Amino acid sequence: xxxxxxxxxxxxxxxxxxxxxxxxxxxxxxxxxxxxxxxxxxxxxxxxxxxxxxxxxxxxxxxxxxxxxxxxxxxxxxxxxxxxxxxxxxxxxxxxxxxxxxxxxxxxxxxxxxxxxxxxxxxxxxxxxxxxxxxxxxxxxxxxxxxxxxxxxxxxxxxxxxxxxxxxxxxxxxxxxxxxxxxxxxxxxxxxxxxxxxxxxxxxxxxxxxxxxxxxxxxxxxxxxxxxxxxxxxxxxxxxxxx
Amino acid sequence: xxxxxxxxxxxxxxxxxxxxxxxxxxxxxxxxxxxxxxxxxxxxxxxxxxxxxxxxxxxxxxxxxxxxxxxxxxxxxxxxxxxxxxxxxxxxxxxxxxxxxxxxxxxxxxxxxxxxxxxxxxxxxxxxxxxxxxxxxxxxxxxxxxxxxxxxxxxxxxxxxxxxxxxxxxxxxxxxxxxxxxxxxxxxxxxxxxxxxxxxxxxxxxxxxxxxxxxxxxxxxxxxxxxxxxxxxxxxxxxxxxx
DNA sequence: GTCGCGGTGATCGTATACAATCTTGTATTA
DNA sequence: TAATACAAGATTGTATACGATCACCGCGAC
Numbered sequence: 001x002x003x004x005x006x007x008x009x010x011x012x013x014x015x016x017x018x019x020x021x022x023x024x025x026x027x028x029x030x031x032x033x034x035x036x037x038x039x040x041x042x043x044x045x046x047x048x049x050x051x052x053x054x055x056x057x058x059x060x061x062x063x064x065x066x067x068x069x070x071x072x073x074x075x076x077x078x079x080x081x082x083x084x085x086x087x088x089x090x091x092x093x094x095x096x097x098x099x100x101x102x103x104x105x106x107x108x109x110x111x112x113x114x115x116x117x118x119x120x121x122x123x124x125x126x127x128x129x130x131x132x133x134x135x136x137x138x139x140x141x142x143x144x145x146x147x148x149x150x151x152x153x154x155x156x157x158x159x160x161x162x163x164x165x166x167x168x169x170x171x172x173x174x175x176x177x178x179x180x181x182x183x184x185x186x187x188x189x190x191x192x193x194x195x196x197x198x199x200x201x202x203x204x205x206x207x208x209x210x211x212x213x214x215x216x217x218x219x220x221x222x223x224x225x226x227x228x229x230x231x232x233x234x235x236x237x238x239x240x241x242x243x
Numbered sequence: 244x245x246x247x248x249x250x251x252x253x254x255x256x257x258x259x260x261x262x263x264x265x266x267x268x269x270x271x272x273x274x275x276x277x278x279x280x281x282x283x284x285x286x287x288x289x290x291x292x293x294x295x296x297x298x299x300x301x302x303x304x305x306x307x308x309x310x311x312x313x314x315x316x317x318x319x320x321x322x323x324x325x326x327x328x329x330x331x332x333x334x335x336x337x338x339x340x341x342x343x344x345x346x347x348x349x350x351x352x353x354x355x356x357x358x359x360x361x362x363x364x365x366x367x368x369x370x371x372x373x374x375x376x377x378x379x380x381x382x383x384x385x386x387x388x389x390x391x392x393x394x395x396x397x398x399x400x401x402x403x404x405x406x407x408x409x410x411x412x413x414x415x416x417x418x419x420x421x422x423x424x425x426x427x428x429x430x431x432x433x434x435x436x437x438x439x440x441x442x443x444x445x446x447x448x449x450x451x452x453x454x455x456x457x458x459x460x461x462x463x464x465x466x467x468x469x470x471x472x473x474x475x476x477x478x479x480x481x482x483x484x485x486x
Numbered sequence: 487g488t489c490g491c492g493g494t495g496a497t498c499g500t501a502t503a504c505a506a507t508c509t510t511g512t513a514t515t516a
Numbered sequence: 517t518a519a520t521a522c523a524a525g526a527t528t529g530t531a532t533a534c535g536a537t538c539a540c541c542g543c544g545a546c
Contacts, residue, residue: 024530049498059531060498065311072315081498081537096405103406107346162339163346166409267500292528302501303528324507324528 025065039141043088109213110206111158268308281384286331352456353449354401
């Protein structure tokens, strides 16, 4: 066990699932997904079954179940007899992800605007405050995670569970894409756009919400470097195309 | 083992994975998914791990992996310490599924129209022929399956893998919805719409393809009975609203 | 010096065994 | 008679063990 402390150690929690309604594998999957979201585990990192099991104090059986779930969400890639690796979306995949988001999210924001309640407003404001706090603390990973949760929250307000699930997957993959292709620039425009979105929502202005969301997603894409090929491949095999 | 012959028996194939690149669990998951698609296994059916393992000649380990995958696709529902059951989408979920399809597929059809090649046309025509053959043979289940595959094929032509994956999930759930809420009526309009779609695609008429797809999905929804609550609920809890 | 080849270690794939939980049948009692 | 408590059976949840496959590395031949 040479890597260590990339993720929360087993001593952080009771190592016994605190949510008895959930299976242990779901617990492990959540923890891993959060760590990936927050960029505490970087794309390309190998997730050995033994190692993960040791960290969380569970057997390989439950680790395998968790990894399979994450694989289905395309957060990790399973290679037969090789192991699990945090996914490294290609530039092509990155474009597709944001095209899908552009297709789903503006319309969802419009729906959300028509249904935003006072309670929703409070939740959104809390979210934005948390984003600001994370940025102020310099915790970029957490800020990225919270920023994604904001988009998911909008889908929740729209009361479209099926679409929300898709957006959840897209946000997760977006987190990987940001980790790979982010070029530092305007980090503040993010939460600014979220503020504008919230204003449109509470004003029940669906058209405005749709426009703001569309522009926000475009800004997001343009803050990435999707031109240069060969952006941060971790595995030597991928560098040279062997295997 | 009292149920039997709902799905293809183990003697149908070699019971040894014929695709060595795929894990055995993927093989089992595919067979089960196909059986569910074709309505050979109906919503609400319990899929016991032992039973499935016996049918396919594999151990519970691989069955569990397959069931987990199907659960993620929402084809089955896993209940802790209870087992796996073929999913029974509620009317609300059914509406959401088709709303999501209405959001994704028309635009995807437009993209596909701009990229349809001669080879694609052949594939589409083959598909439509197979649909006709299945209908002529009275195999409604297979016709439903092939009809869904047609929609997935369009997403493939559009070269949008991410969106294609979403549509694949939605088509799968649509199959369950059709099994639950289908009210017999115009079974032929289906393939007719598919013919119209193909014509729009080969003519590279994106606008027409988008319109046809939108209308086709609306027809599909209106062929369902999503008004009556309590349409074929299997669980008594759902009948009486307890828990 | 480079290419090909087999040994070796590590890791995953699958099967089996045991523990925990739920369901169900039965007997007991008010 | 009906309700409850208890026990037996069945099913899933988890852990462990063994076998298969692949990557890595050293050795030898060309």
